[in-house]
Amino acid sequence: MSVPSETVLRDARWTDLRTLAALEAELFPDDAWAEASWWAELAARPRRDYVVAADAGVLQGYGGLDHGGEVSDVMTVAVAPAARASGSGGGCSTSSSGGHPVAAPST
DSSP, rough: OOOTTEEEEEEEEEEGGGHHHHHHHHHTTTTTTOOOHHHHHTTTTTEEEEEEETTEEEEEEEEEEEEEEOOOOOOOEEGGGGTTTTSSSHHHHHHHHOOOOOOOEEE
């Protein structure tokens, strides 16, 4: 899956956490991760791996995996409403896999 050419996929940074928590609250109002939860997730690297999609410095989405063994589990993938259908979500999930097989959560 490709993302728009102006979108940059990169590792999540500590400086992204406030924005990630705000976007999470907008997208998942009933069970959003708080900023403290994001801190704990990033502190769990390298087992936890998070990437963000940014366009002109504005976070458009994020994805995260738990690399617990032979297979990585999807922790979260989210895209801001204005950036949906742009490929950012797929880019985040593919980029964060690091080449590991990924087990998507069952619904």
